[in-house]
Amino acid sequence: MDSDRTKFEALLLHAKNGDKNAQEEIFRMYRPLLIKNAMDKNLFDEDLYQELSATLISCIRTFQI
Amino acid sequence: MKEQYNDSIQNRFTAYLVAAVVHRRIRYMEQKRKRIDHERILMDLLEKNYLDFDTQFHAYVSERENAVVRDWVQFREILDLLGSRKLVRAVERLKEREKTLLFARVFGELSFTELAEMLDINPKQAEMAYYYVVRKLRKELEVWMRHGQ
Incomplete structure (x- = not known):
């Protein structure tokens, strides 16, 4: 339990520092959320998905731990 | 104390991300709707051929x-x-x-x-x-x- 919590903080820190693996891991974690929000009336909007991916990258960068 | 602090980091991050994503989606949808409206008007104009x-x-x-x-x-x-x-x-x-x-x-x-x-x-x-x-x-x-x- 404890290790899970600190694990995320570490992951985030690494991702903020440019660690590709950490970034990919976070992406894997949040991909379902991005896909769900990229749906437009049961159709997948590719462009919107790209925008939201950019939003995720931006959030990783700006989030204050 | 420290545990609680760590516990909330992922929750905070998730909340932060969800807010940003929903916001972005709303803006995107508005732009999309405007774009479709403009395209429809344009198609209409194209169909109205004044040489007809x-x-x-x-x-x-x-x-x-x-x-x-x-x-x-x-x-x-x-x-x-x-x-x-x-x-x-x-x-x-x-x-x-x-x-x-x-x-x-x-x-x-x-x-x-x-x-x-x-x-x-x-x-x-x-x-x-x-x-x-x-x-x-x-x-x-x-x-x-x-x-x-």
Whole structure:
């Protein structure tokens, strides 16, 4: 339990520092959320998905731990 | 303390991300809707080909129909007045040419162009002459109305 919590903080820190693996891991974690929000009336909007991916990258960068 | 702090980091991050994502999605959808609306307007304009004879012809015919309706309204006004002898007398007092103009236009339903051909003048003169007669009649009827039967 404890290790899970600190694990995320570490992951985030690494991702903020440019660690590709950490970034990919976070992406894997949040991909379902991005896909769900990229749906437009049961159709997948590719462009919107790209925008939201950019939003995720931006959030990783700006989030204050 | 520290555990709670760590516990909330992922929750905080998730909340932060969800807010940003939902926001971005809303903006995107608004832009998308505007884009689709503009495209629809553009397609509409493209379809309206102003070189299309059919469209132009139908527009022309509709316009002519409207013109006839307008004249009918005036005709009915005259018909109503015909019930009164005042109008008949006023018409009788018109000059021959004025009578011709009136009857040709009202009963013959001639266009100003046709009227002009008939009288050997130009269409605009025909139009002006016709409305002069109408105004003249109106004025006479007003005078009658002011002086009673």
